[in-house]
Amino acid sequence: MFNKPRSSLALPVIGVLAGLGVGLPVLYFLEPLVLDPVVSPQAGQTIEDWLREFRQLETLLVILSVAVGLLWHASTFLDAGRSGDLRLVWVGLGILFLAFACWMAVRRLPSVQEGSSGIMLCVAVNALLPYYMASAAFTVASHKYAPWGSRALRKLW
Amino acid sequence: MSAGANNGPASKRRELAIRAGLSICVCILLGCSGKPQVPPPENLGEPPLVFDQGLSTDEVVANVYLDATSSMKGFVKADQIEPYLGTIEKAEQVFAIGWSKASVHCFKFGAKIVPLPGESCHLYVFKEGFYNLPKSEDITRIDEILEKSPQDAKNLTLVFTDLYQDRADIGRLLRAFRDSTIPRKLSVGIVGIRSNFRGKIFDIGARSFSGEWDTKGNRAKFRPFYLFIIGRRGNVSHFMDELFRRSKDTGPDQAVLLSPDVTASLVEWSKTKRLIEQGLVERRSLFQAPKSRFSYGSLQVRGRSTCTLKVEADYAPVKYAPTLDWNHVPQPRVQVRTFQVTTDGKLQGVDLARVVDGDLQLQNNKLVFTLTIHSDRWAGRGLYAFDVRPNLEADSFRLPTWCKGWSVTEEERLGLKNPASFDGSKTLNLFEFISGLWRAMLESHKPQLGALYLYLEK
Numbered sequence: 349m350f351n352k353p354r355s356s357l358a359l360p361v362i363g364v365l366a367g368l369g370v371g372l373p374v375l376y377f378l379e380p381l382v383l384d385p386v387v388s389p390q391a392g393q394t395i396e397d398w399l400r401e402f403r404q405l406e407t408l409l410v411i412l413s414v415a416v417g418l419l420w421h422a423s424t425f426l427d428a429g430r431s432g433d434l435r436l437v438w439v440g441l442g443i444l445f446l447a448f449a450c451w452m453a454v455r456r457l458p459s460v461q462e463g464s465s466g467i468m469l470c471v472a473v474n475a476l477l478p479y480y481m482a483s484a485a486f487t488v489a490s491h492k493y494a495p496w497g498s499r500a501l502r503k504l505w
Numbered sequence: 506m507s508a509g510a511n512n513g514p515a516s517k518r519r520e521l522a523i524r525a526g527l528s529i530c531v532c533i534l535l536g537c538s539g540k541p542q543v544p545p546p547e548n549l550g551e552p553p554l555v556f557d558q559g560l561s562t563d564e565v566v567a568n569v570y571l572d573a574t575s576s577m578k579g580f581v582k583a584d585q586i587e588p589y590l591g592t593i594e595k596a597e598q599v600f601a602i603g604w605s606k607a608s609v610h611c612f613k614f615g616a617k618i619v620p621l622p623g624e625s626c627h628l629y630v631f632k633e634g635f636y637n638l639p640k641s642e643d644i645t646r647i648d649e650i651l652e653k654s655p656q657d658a659k660n661l662t663l664v665f666t667d668l669y670q671d672r673a674d675i676g677r678l679l680r681a682f683r684d685s686t687i688p689r690k691l692s693v694g695i696v697g698i699r700s701n702f703r704g705k706i707f708d709i710g711a712r713s714f715s716g717e718w719d720t721k722g723n724r725a726k727f728r729p730f731y732l733f734i735i736g737r738r739g740n741v742s743h744f745m746d747e748l749f750r751r752s753k754d755t756g757p758d759q760a761v762l763l764s765p766d767v768t769a770s771l772v773e774w775s776k777t778k779r780l781i782e783q784g785l786v787e788r789r790s791l792f793q794a795p796k797s798r799f800s801y802g803s804l805q806v807r808g809r810s811t812c813t814l815k816v817e818a819d820y821a822p823v824k825y826a827p828t829l830d831w832n833h834v835p836q837p838r839v840q841v842r843t844f845q846v847t848t849d850g851k852l853q854g855v856d857l858a859r860v861v862d863g864d865l866q867l868q869n870n871k872l873v874f875t876l877t878i879h880s881d882r883w884a885g886r887g888l889y890a891f892d893v894r895p896n897l898e899a900d901s902f903r904l905p906t907w908c909k910g911w912s913v914t915e916e917e918r919l920g921l922k923n924p925a926s927f928d929g930s931k932t933l934n935l936f937e938f939i940s941g942l943w944r945a946m947l948e949s950h951k952p953q954l955g956a957l958y959l960y961l962e963k
Contacts, residue, residue: 387786388807391815392779394787395805461783462807 359486360421367414367482374477375406379470387463398458402467405456406474409449413475416445417482424491433494442479449475541888542850545795546958549852549892550842552799553953556690556765559823561743562659564606565736569596569626570654572666572730573613574645578636579704580667580730583720586630588754589700589730593627595751596663596732596744603747616642618649645669647733648681654735656689661740664733668932671708672915675934679941686735687949692764694734694741694825695939696748697907698755699727699930706929708918718929728929729911738764742824761905762825763943765950767897770821772872772955775800777816780873784812784880791962792846792888801958810881816957818872827943829867830903839863839874840896846888846960857883865895874957883963891959897952899944904936912936 380399389398423437453471460467484495485502493499546552571577571593580589600607611626613619615638621629629635645666654662670678686693703719706728720726734741741762749756770776779787784807791803806812822828831838841863844852862877874893895901912935913928 388782388784389786391782392787394789396789 356488359488360418363417363482363486364414367417367478370481371410371478375410375474383466383470386466388461390459390461393458401458409474410478413445413478414482416441417479420483424488433491435494438494442476446472446475540793541846542793543795543846543960544852545797546799546801547797549890553771553956555771557738559739559769561739564659565604565661565740566659567600567609567661567663568654569609570612570614570650570664571626572645573636573638574615574643575636576667576669576707579702580700581630583701583703585701588698590627592698593665595748599744599747614650616644616646618653648678651681651685656691658737661736666731668731670934675938679945682942683945687946690765691735692738692741692762694745694762696732696755696760697729697911699729702728716927726930729932745825757825759907760825763946764823764826765946765952766823767952768821768954769823772818773800774802774957777818779816781813781815784809785814799958803960806880806961806963812878812880814876816874820870820872827902827904829901831901834898834900838865838896840894842892844890846890852890863893886963889961892956894956895954899947904939908939909936
């Protein structure tokens with residue numbers, strides 16, 4: 349079952365911290381600057397209230413995105429890596445979570461008059477960036493090149 | 506490689522990073538401290554107010570005045586004295602039950618006011634000689650009552666009269682209301698009741714004939730008499746509620762309450778429902794919020810050629826009061842005053858007549874304000890303040906239909922050649938009197954429905 353060195357158990361933890369460390373500042377500091385000028389909430393809702401509701405939902409999505417990263421780590425720990433590097437699983441998890449995040453945004457975010465495309469772009473960033481940060485640079489050696497761009501990322505590391 | 510050559514690009518990068526960081530900090534600091542301070546909305550114009558909150562007092566002192574002129578004699582000479590007698594009796598019952606503490610004082614009046622002992626005023630109308638006033642005093646002088654009756658907060662003045670007034674009497678009566686009742690911000694309730702009648706009707710035609718009128722129990726021919734209730738709106742309204750609960754001969758459809766207020770609750774931004782905000786974004790953080798007892802909207806104009814703001818506010822009409830009806834009023838129904846907020850936080854009037862269009866509709870007891878801003882015609886950037894309020898005139902209100910339906914004009918009266926042709930189920934100049942009193946009230950108090958205060962950043 350578990351065929352990895354014990355020291356590799358630290359990798360998911362670092363991945364989680366990296367995912368949250370990048371995802372939350374982007375959500376709290378960068379995205380309001382992007383969304384504020386493009387979003388027009390429905391009549392009766394202030395832009396501040398809309399952004400607050402956006403942040404509440406997206407915080408949950410960032411945390412879930414990191415959790416999906418942990419799922420990826422779990423699958424790499426359980427797999428010996430002899431029949432491929434599970435890239436398809438990594439891509440599949442990302443796509444599935446992206447679809448879930450978009451569905452959540454459509455269902456739960458207050459509707460707007462303008463700025464839907466900007467919102468969906470931010471939702472995609474919030475869904476994928478923490479997952480990517482949690483998984484790309486901190487995957488165990490046997491699957492370390494499965495995430496796209498991990499080679500370049502690891503070079504920076 | 507020398508140390509200097511090695512450190513050159515790295516130190517440049519560091520310097521660049523520090524500069525960028527500092528620039529961001531400065532921008533953030535400037536952004537925070539750059540919010541303008543704005544004057545509170547009440548500085549934009551005379552703030553609207555409700556004169557009378559419409560609450561009844563715990564204690565009431567009722568002064569009941571019975572018209573004892575000869576034209577009233579017919580109400581008690583009929584085979585049945587109802588509903589005239591019953592209405593006086595029920596009015597007395599209202600004071601016994603409707604207030605925790607009440608006292609009733611009775612008076613009869615013609616040209617002079619005569620106090621009557623006791624609290625059961627209705628018993629006097631049967632008394633021998635009640636209507637036999639000396640000829641010189643046989644004239645209905647309600648104006649005397651208005652001048653002499655105490656009209657402070659807990660007093661309620663009730664006048665039972667047939668209100669048969671020619672044009673000169675109406676003028677005198679309206680002047681009395683203008684001088685004594687209106688300045689005290691009191692309300693006037695008028696209840697019309699039709700009753701059995703057998704007696705003389707005076708002043709018919711140009712030559713002032715008198716003619717007999719006998720209703721013989723025929724409801725269609727019943728002659729109207731009126732009950733005036735003068736006092737605080739809350740007390741007048743409470744009295745009318747209680748009277749209508751007890752009497753089957755009158756009701757809200759035969760009553761009107763003329764009050765210094767045209768709404769029980771003022772229209773305010775916080776009480777509105779925003780329907781459309783096209784090209785506008787509501788933003789709380791546009792300026793440093795002023796301390797104010799009025800709510801206000803703060804909006805930002807987005808880059809559109811035309812912005813639309815449509816809001817809906819509840820219209821809380823005063824009970825029994827004339828209803829709003831703008832169908833006969835020429836535009837504009839809404840008044841928009843605009844100001845620019847200067848950098849030192851002062852207001853400067855600006856003419857944005859070409860830029861801003863305002864409209865107001867009354868739909869299912871909701872006031873729907875529409876503000877269209879032609880942003881492309883609006884050159885100046887900055888922060889602006891708007892005071893939007895309904896434009897009220899006397900024609901903006903509709904009196905109940907009975908006011909006109911029960912009325913005979915002076916021209917109709919003068920045109921009568923034969924006393925028999927007079928319709929005794931109507932009252933001379935009733936509409937002229939009620940509409941005149943309403944106009945006088947509106948002109949004196951200039952009541953408001955409320956105001957929408959907006960701050961707009963362009």
